[in-house]
Amino acid sequence: MLARYRMLRRAVVAFPAVVCAMLMAQSGPLAAPAAIAAPERSARTFPPYTLIRKDVLARTLATGETVRRERLTKEARDSQGRAYREMRIPSMDDPENTILDSILVEVSDPVANTWVRWNTETREATVTHMQPAPAQPRPPLPPSGNGRSFVQLVLMGRDGKPVPMQQKTEDLGTKTISGLECTGLLITETIPSGAQGNAETITVTREQWFSHELGIAVRWITSDPRWGVHTTEILGLDRGEPDPGLFRVPAGYRVKEEFLKSAN
Numbered sequence: 550m551l552a553r554y555r556m557l558r559r560a561v562v563a564f565p566a567v568v569c570a571m572l573m574a575q576s577g578p579l580a581a582p583a584a585i586a587a588p589e590r591s592a593r594t595f596p597p598y599t600l601i602r603k604d605v606l607a608r609t610l611a612t613g614e615t616v617r618r619e620r621l622t623k624e625a626r627d628s629q630g631r632a633y634r635e636m637r638i639p640s641m642d643d644p645e646n647t648i649l650d651s652i653l654v655e656v657s658d659p660v661a662n663t664w665v666r667w668n669t670e671t672r673e674a675t676v677t678h679m680q681p682a683p684a685q686p687r688p689p690l691p692p693s694g695n696g697r698s699f700v701q702l703v704l705m706g707r708d709g710k711p712v713p714m715q716q717k718t719e720d721l722g723t724k725t726i727s728g729l730e731c732t733g734l735l736i737t738e739t740i741p742s743g744a745q746g747n748a749e750t751i752t753v754t755r756e757q758w759f760s761h762e763l764g765i766a767v768r769w770i771t772s773d774p775r776w777g778v779h780t781t782e783i784l785g786l787d788r789g790e791p792d793p794g795l796f797r798v799p800a801g802y803r804v805k806e807e808f809l810k811s812a813n
Contacts, residue, residue, distance in 0.1 A: 596763050599625040599787040608777030625791040632657045633795050656796050667798055674798040677807040715739045726767045727783045731758040
């Protein structure tokens, strides 16, 4: 059973591996934080929400056939800052993703300073008790202002020598998505030929729309000729307070307690 759980966990987080990398880059990896930061504002001041995200990866093969993979993720946050994420795992024997093997859930609780994970198939949960961390200011958004900015990045070529890569960021202004006013950015990265074994120049674009009111990404579209087009959007948004039971381990689960010691 443990081996099957690990296999499913790798399969879902991979979705496939390239999608996981995209998701982690834009919404954060499913990994234990070193500490849970204290809320920036006083208790019960976070705008609550519940939503469903739809991730789609469409890739065109050399044969001209398009392979399409989808995944739904439920997310919620209450006014105390507790965050919930639910990933639905399609059966590995079902290419159409219509059969669910299990559901993986994680809950980050800055009030109790815990990070909780559970799996509906194994009915096992792990509660990690974290050390509280001082509040940190929100990181700034990528530079904009005049609508354009340029960042010179460096890649390591196959010969181990640095290869410059140009990244351009364009301000897309604001528009309403799912009832939220969002700020948009278009990031274009150019990878020179030979930097990663590529015979020709590779251009990757990332269109991102962010809600400052909720502090979340609402939509992003990544187009990469190596992997395809990855789209993430919100299917439904509820601005009400989530059910408190959503943040608790279901009854009947076997619970393992972990205590993370401070590095100091």
